[in-house]
Amino acid sequence: MQAKGAFGEGVVRIGGAAAIPAVLRDHGVDPAELLAEAGLSPGLFDDSDNMIPFVSLGHLIAICVARTGCSHFGLLVGQQGGPASLGLVGFLVQHSPDVETALRTLVRYLHHHDRGAVPTLAINEGSAIFGYAIYQPGVEAAEQIADGAIAVACNIMRRLCGPDWQAGEVLFAHRAPPDIGPFRRFFRSPLRFDAEQYALVFPAEWLTRPLAAADPDLRRLLQKQIDELEARTAGDFPHQVRRVLRTALLTHRAAANEVAALFSMHVRTLNRHLRASGTTFQHISDEVRFEIARQMLDDSTMTLSEIAAALDYADASAFSRAFSRWSGVTPGCWRVERPASPGGER
Known part of the structure; x- marks a missing residue:
């Protein structure tokens, strides 16, 4: 703990x-x-x-x-x-x-x-x-x-x-x-x-729909506390990019320039901040895509084509090549070899 x-x-x-x-x-x-x-x-x-x-x-x-x-x-x-x-x-x-x-x-x-x-x-x-x-x-x-x-x-x-x-x-x-x-x-x-x-x-x-019970004065006080928390965690830029990328992938807006725009910066600035933190946009993008792909393969019965589309790949073959590069096995082999999730069925 x-x-x-x-x-x-x-x-x-x-x-x-x-x-x-x-x-x-x-x-x-x-x-x-x-x-x-x-x-x-x-x-x-x-x-x-x-x-x-x-x-x-x-x-x-x-x-x-x-x-x-x-x-x-x-x-x-x-x-x-x-x-x-x-x-x-x-x-x-x-x-x-x-x-x-x-x-x-x-x-x-x-x-x-x-x-x-x-x-x-x-x-x-x-x-x-x-x-x-x-x-x-x-x-x-x-x-x-x-x-x-x-x-x-x-x-x-x-x-x-x-x-x-x-x-x-x-x-x-x-x-x-x-x-x-x-x-x-x-x-x-x-x-x-x-x-x-x-x-x-x-x-x-x-x-x-308006929230009738909302208290504007209390909200201002709460916002001040949140702003103080934000200031203390502002340095964790790679984590912020991971969060944004997870959302961007689901809406098919995960290109580096599109993510940079969400931070109100040029893509070169985005890349410079990430290099200063010891990582790259491509590395984080691969991490996030790999995690989403594993979850979909482990927990759902979505086809490889459906997963490829969800992750914005051109087709199932492109997705399979990327997954094999990340994991060392094809998506099909991964799905067959993985045990059932707790509480789920295979």
Whole structure:
């Protein structure tokens, strides 16, 4: 367990997973015993501001799934979360003037809560797509974490728009679980598995809804605290590029000049900053693409052509060549040789 207030790449506040002990007890499992098995401090859940490495959270949840036999463990944890579980960022979200500002605030600042994934918001032909994508490599039970995150996102929308709010469709970037009943009961919306991303899809007009309970004065105070956090973490430029790239790849706007424009700089300046940090744009781009590709191969039944299109390759052959260069094996061999994800099926 990292110290309270610790902040580095690949860590997450425990507040988003605060329901793990309760869900374990509901399944007859002693949380203290399981934390010891996972090599984590028994006091991890005593303070929602405690930080845990993102990889350690994935390992913990994988053990939880194995011990409880519950294939929707992540969903059960996430459906007990909401804006308050996101700490300072969640409070800032709740005091936004309208739904769009609230969601864009979450997209802009969630890295102060979660340094292993990125939220996304896109508007396409009258539909809003509010998503969550893990970019931290080597995470066990990634599909469980993402299921929980989409449940939290749904609770955020219900908090902002009213308890009866429903998505037009809920997307999951993994194959259908053995029992989709818990997903149907919680989301109360059409579900689509084997999608390109994890996301809530809903009419974009919801974004204009004002938040009557928002307090402008409190928001200014919260914004000041966020700005101070931003100033302390401004030097981690490669991490910021990884976050932006994960979103840019999903929207097919991941060229170096397009990413540079998002930082209001020329591509030469972007490259210079990355070289000063000991990396390159191409290296980070390959890392992010490789991680997305592994997740899609491991957790979904998407074809190689579909994955190639999602990652903006010309065709499946181009994707296969790149994947073989990264991993030493073809995508097909990778998919055959990998074991089933915790709680999933092959």
